[in-house]
Amino acid sequence: MIVLFTDFGLEGPYVGQIKAVLHREAPGAPVIDLFHDAPAHEPELAAYLLAAYVGEFPEGAVFLCVVDPGVGSEERRPAVVRAEGRWYVGPDNGLFAIVARRARAPSWWDITARPGRLSATFHGRDLFAPVAARLARGEQPPGERRDEASRPGSDRPGSDWPDDLPRIIYFDRFGNAMTGLRAAALTRGQTLEVNGRPLARARTFSDAPPGQPFWYENSSGLAAIAVNRGRADEALGLHLGDPVIVRDG
Amino acid sequence: MIVLFTDFGLEGPYVGQIKAVLHREAPGAPVIDLFHDAPAHEPELAAYLLAAYVGEFPEGAVFLCVVDPGVGSEERRPAVVRAEGRWYVGPDNGLFAIVARRARAPSWWDITARPGRLSATFHGRDLFAPVAARLARGEQPPGERRDEASRPGSDRPGSDWPDDLPRIIYFDRFGNAMTGLRAAALTRGQTLEVNGRPLARARTFSDAPPGQPFWYENSSGLAAIAVNRGRADEALGLHLGDPVIVRDG
Amino acid sequence: MIVLFTDFGLEGPYVGQIKAVLHREAPGAPVIDLFHDAPAHEPELAAYLLAAYVGEFPEGAVFLCVVDPGVGSEERRPAVVRAEGRWYVGPDNGLFAIVARRARAPSWWDITARPGRLSATFHGRDLFAPVAARLARGEQPPGERRDEASRPGSDRPGSDWPDDLPRIIYFDRFGNAMTGLRAAALTRGQTLEVNGRPLARARTFSDAPPGQPFWYENSSGLAAIAVNRGRADEALGLHLGDPVIVRDG
Numbered sequence: 244m245i246v247l248f249t250d251f252g253l254e255g256p257y258v259g260q261i262k263a264v265l266h267r268e269a270p271g272a273p274v275i276d277l278f279h280d281a282p283a284h285e286p287e288l289a290a291y292l293l294a295a296y297v298g299e300f301p302e303g304a305v306f307l308c309v310v311d312p313g314v315g316s317e318e319r320r321p322a323v324v325r326a327e328g329r330w331y332v333g334p335d336n337g338l339f340a341i342v343a344r345r346a347r348a349p350s351w352w353d354i355t356a357r358p359g360r361l362s363a364t365f366h367g368r369d370l371f372a373p374v375a376a377r378l379a380r381g382e383q384p385p386g387e388r389r390d391e392a393s394r395p396g397s398d399r400p401g402s403d404w405p406d407d408l409p410r411i412i413y414f415d416r417f418g419n420a421m422t423g424l425r426a427a428a429l430t431r432g433q434t435l436e437v438n439g440r441p442l443a444r445a446r447t448f449s450d451a452p453p454g455q456p457f458w459y460e461n462s463s464g465l466a467a468i469a470v471n472r473g474r475a476d477e478a479l480g481l482h483l484g485d486p487v488i489v490r491d492g
Numbered sequence: 493m494i495v496l497f498t499d500f501g502l503e504g505p506y507v508g509q510i511k512a513v514l515h516r517e518a519p520g521a522p523v524i525d526l527f528h529d530a531p532a533h534e535p536e537l538a539a540y541l542l543a544a545y546v547g548e549f550p551e552g553a554v555f556l557c558v559v560d561p562g563v564g565s566e567e568r569r570p571a572v573v574r575a576e577g578r579w580y581v582g583p584d585n586g587l588f589a590i591v592a593r594r595a596r597a598p599s600w601w602d603i604t605a606r607p608g609r610l611s612a613t614f615h616g617r618d619l620f621a622p623v624a625a626r627l628a629r630g631e632q633p634p635g636e637r638r639d640e641a642s643r644p645g646s647d648r649p650g651s652d653w654p655d656d657l658p659r660i661i662y663f664d665r666f667g668n669a670m671t672g673l674r675a676a677a678l679t680r681g682q683t684l685e686v687n688g689r690p691l692a693r694a695r696t697f698s699d700a701p702p703g704q705p706f707w708y709e710n711s712s713g714l715a716a717i718a719v720n721r722g723r724a725d726e727a728l729g730l731h732l733g734d735p736v737i738v739r740d741g
Numbered sequence: 742m743i744v745l746f747t748d749f750g751l752e753g754p755y756v757g758q759i760k761a762v763l764h765r766e767a768p769g770a771p772v773i774d775l776f777h778d779a780p781a782h783e784p785e786l787a788a789y790l791l792a793a794y795v796g797e798f799p800e801g802a803v804f805l806c807v808v809d810p811g812v813g814s815e816e817r818r819p820a821v822v823r824a825e826g827r828w829y830v831g832p833d834n835g836l837f838a839i840v841a842r843r844a845r846a847p848s849w850w851d852i853t854a855r856p857g858r859l860s861a862t863f864h865g866r867d868l869f870a871p872v873a874a875r876l877a878r879g880e881q882p883p884g885e886r887r888d889e890a891s892r893p894g895s896d897r898p899g900s901d902w903p904d905d906l907p908r909i910i911y912f913d914r915f916g917n918a919m920t921g922l923r924a925a926a927l928t929r930g931q932t933l934e935v936n937g938r939p940l941a942r943a944r945t946f947s948d949a950p951p952g953q954p955f956w957y958e959n960s961s962g963l964a965a966i967a968v969n970r971g972r973a974d975e976a977l978g979l980h981l982g983d984p985v986i987v988r989d990g
Contacts, residue, residue: 244515246508252914253503254751254778256794256961259744262773263798266742275511280503283915284970296505300512312970315945363945365960416501417532447564447612462614463505472533472561493764495757502752524760529752545754549761665750666781696813696861711863712754721782721810 245379246275246300248293249309249367250283257365261307261372268376277306281413282483284312286336288412290401291423294341295463302328307367307375308338315363321354321370323384330384332375334366340401351399354386411437411468411485418474421467422487426460432492435466438479441490442468454478494628495524495549497542498558498616499532506614510556510621517625526555530662531732533561535585537661539650540672543590544712551577556616556624557587564612570603570619572633579633581624583615589650600648603635660686660717660734667723670716671736675709681741684715687728690739691717703727743877744773744798746791747807747865748781755863759805759870766874775804779911780981782810784834786910788899789921792839793961800826805865805873806836813861819852819868821882828882830873832864838899849897852884909935909966909983916972919965920985924958930990933964936977939988940966952976 245265251257258279265274277296282288289310297306311334313319322335326346331339335353343349354374361369378384408423415421422435429435435442435458445457451471456479461467466487468475475481494514500506507528514523526545531537538559546555560583562568571584575595580588584602592598603623610618627633657672664670671684678684684691684707694706700720705728710716715736719727743763749755756777763772775794780786787808795804809832811817820833824844829837833851841847852872859867876882906921913919920933927933933940933956943955949969954977959965964985966973973979 244512246512250914253774254776255911255913256775257913259773259775260794260797260960263742263744266771266773267799273515275508275515276502277505277508278503296509299509301516313947316947362960364957368960413504415504415506416499449562449565459613462509462611462617493761495761522764524757524764525751526754526757527752545758548758550765662753664753664755665748698811698814708862711758711860711866 244273244275244301244304245269245375246277246304246306248278248281248296248306250281250289251279251309251367253279257367260365260368264368264372265376265379268373269379272376272379281310284310285484286310286312286334286338287401287404287408288410288423288484290338290341290404291408292412292421293338294345295421295425295465297329297342298463300329303330305330305332305375305378307371308333309367309371310334310338311336311366314366321366321374323352323354323374323378323386325350330375330378332371332378335400337401337404340399340404344406350388350390352384352386352388354384356385409487409489411481411483411487414476414481414483417469418476419461419467419469420475420479420481421461421465424466424487424489425464426466427464429466429489434490434492435468436488436490437468437481437485440479448472493522493524493550493553494518494624495526495553495555497527497530497538497555499530499538500528500558500616502528506616509614509617513617513621514625514628517622518628521625521628530559533559534733535559535561535583535587536650536653536657537659537672537733539587539590539653540657541661541670542587543594544670544674544714546578546591548712549578552579554579554581554624554627556620557582558616558620559583559587560585560615563615570615570623572601572603572623572627572635574599579624579627581620581627584649586650586653589648589653593655599637599639601633601635601637603633605634658736658738660730660732660736663725663730663732666718667725668710668716668718669724669728669730670710670714673715673736673738674713675715676713678715678738683739683741684717685737685739686717686730686734689728697721742771742773742799742802743767743873744775744802744804746776746779746787746794746804748779748787749777749807749865751777755865758863758866762866762870763874763877766871767877770874770877779808782808783982784808784810784832784836785899785902785906786908786921786982788836788839788902789906790910790919791836792843793919793923793963795827795840797961798827801828803828803830803873803876805869806831807865807869808832808836809834809864812864819864819872821850821852821872821876821884823848828873828876830869830876833898835899835902838897838902842904848886848888850882850884850886852882854883907985907987909979909981909985912974912979912981915967916974917959917965917967918973918977918979919959919963922964922985922987923962924964925962927964927987932988932990933966934986934988935966935979935983938977946970
């Protein structure tokens with residue numbers, strides 16, 4: 244199974260072009276669209292979003308991930324990660340830093356080979372998709388294994404990011420705001436605050452009075468902010484990347 | 493075949509998470525995305541939209557339907573319906589009321605078993621998708637059959653809704669407004685009016701002068717409102733749920 | 742393989758309805774969503790977009806293409822084109838004019854048979870999808886072969902359009918603006934100008950200073966306009982169809 248996590252948007256050509264490559268190189272492999280509206284150009288926000296959503300996919304799943312503002316530059320290197328039996332392919336810009344940190348003994352490979360056709364702006368199609376297809380076929384990653392680079396103090400991008408991120412990392416279609424905080428990492432007495440507004444915790448939407456903002460553990464374990472029968476993004480004036488304050492009660 | 497009808501939006505994670513469950517529990521079953529922008533939080537509007545679109549799907553098709561503002565509350569019960577040889581799985585909040593009413597001898601089941609993992613906010617993934625997969629595998633629905641509850645005078649949600657709904661139930665990408673009225677239920681002399689504006693009937697877009705609003709029978713039998721080479725939603729100032737007046741000519 | 746190129750939008754019912762037909766008539770054929778946000782109601786802009794994206798699909802691929810403001814009118818005829826080993830099915834409104842012009846010896850068929858069920862507004866589902874499925878099954882196109890009609894001076898729509906179109910034909914999710922100009926058709930000294938603003942050429946986003954507009958050869962060979970870490974559509978006030986001026990340096 245190949246799982247797509249990108250900021251490309253579904254309707255434009257990019258996802259379809261990637262799927263054409265996957266179909267050619269790994270025919271019959273199921274392809275699941277997980278996110279195509281991951282935080283555009285924001286690998287840090289995207290890293291916490293990705294890490295929250297991988298747990299329910301089976302061992303052997305290959306995540307093809309592209310949030311890649313540095314595409315085509317020399318500094319940004321392509322990488323493969325193996326963590327908890329799942330594979331990750333994409334730019335080494337921090338996108339896999341949180342998935343790797345939460346795993347026992349992750350493995351890293353630097354992809355050094357370059358395909359014959361490599362556009363300057365679409366490595367998702369030209370570089371990452373063929374590697375994802377190869378992994379989905381059960382082959383080993385190309386490139387050089389460099390596990391040491393994921394040890395503490397390494398210079399891998401994202402190695403200095405926190406374990407949980409007290410910021411807004413995603414808005415869903417309903418205007419619910421996901422934070423980079425795992426609900427399980429918050430203690431019972433702690434409360435959340437955004438834009439100067441303290442938020443009570445609720446179990447589900449219908450437990451909160453209509454119109455009142457609250458926070459809850461979403462279905463993937465993240466602390467998320469919502470308004471019952473309303474939109475949290477509009478009601479609270481929230482934007483992607485906004486800080487979330489954790490207060491000890 | 494499993495057909496998805498939700499208000500989740502395609503790009504976010506929810507549809508992909510559901511598809512991962514379907515792939516795990518009913519591998520190889522084709523999955524069709526019908527609507528992921530069904531009227532959010534509006535089971536009544538959604539019920540008329542769903543009923544208009546099921547007829548072209550084959551016998552045995554399983555509709556996994558989620559428009560579910562009451563998710564996680566005790567009052568809202570999960571249900572399975574069988575109508576005209578097709579299956580429906582989702583919340584019993586009226587979403588299936590119109591499909592069932594238009595069918596000969598629909599059957600109802602209350603889903604009483606709960607899966608091991610049941611989040612408070614995502615029953616589409618945790619509860620409805622496994623049941624849909626089970627039906628797609630050819631097995632019987634879980635739970636208790638309660639056909640009597642769909643008889644007239646039952647307390648099933650939606651049992652008091654009209655046969656056709658004189659309101660706007662959906663806007664497509666072109667700004668065309670679908671109503672909850674079947675064109676076949678309107679008599680030849682009747683005209684439609686929205687926002688104080690009477691609308692003539694046309695057969696297709698190019699039969700109306702550019703810029704002029706009209707109504708037509710859309711490709712699924714609903715009376716819909718459009719503007720040739722324009723957007724009816726903007727030109728007429730329409731909103732979801734707006735009333736449509738049927739005038740005898 | 743069947744490739745979809747439409748202006749229907751992904752979330753509404755139209756694409757799902759088409760896929761249900763394809764699944765029924767050509768079960769097992771892979772279906773790729775290429776564009777569902779092609780320029781709505783604009784066959785000319787769409788023709789240059791389509792032509793830029795077909796080259797990477799394999800021989801035998803069937804493109805089901807619907808940008809069809811004249812649906813249901815008598816003047817607009819349905820057509821099948823074979824060009825460079827690929828098939829195209831859709832309205833003969835110019836949509837295939839550029840693909841055919843860039844091919845050696847394209848073949849044209851007029852689809853004259855009409856299916857039993859033919860709605861006035863959704864020929865994508867009722868007419869084009871069954872033909873695409875038939876081609877995907879390896880059968881010959883229905884209808885009358887009329888290659889002579891694609892010769893210079895024919896009255897096929899689009900026969901008088903230019904080889905490259907100096908206009909904006911598409912915005913992607915990032916606000917990048919694609920033009921109808923192939924980068925390879927521009928000479929080294931030429932520069933592009935939009936809205937009175939001259940644009941320098943860059944190889945990739947990270948080669949341009951943040952905030953500065955530039956043009957580049959996109960991953961499908963089109964000249965496209967972008968702003969590094971910004972949105973070209975907003976920064977330059979661009980709209981679909983806007984003219985692009987090519988200046989000799």
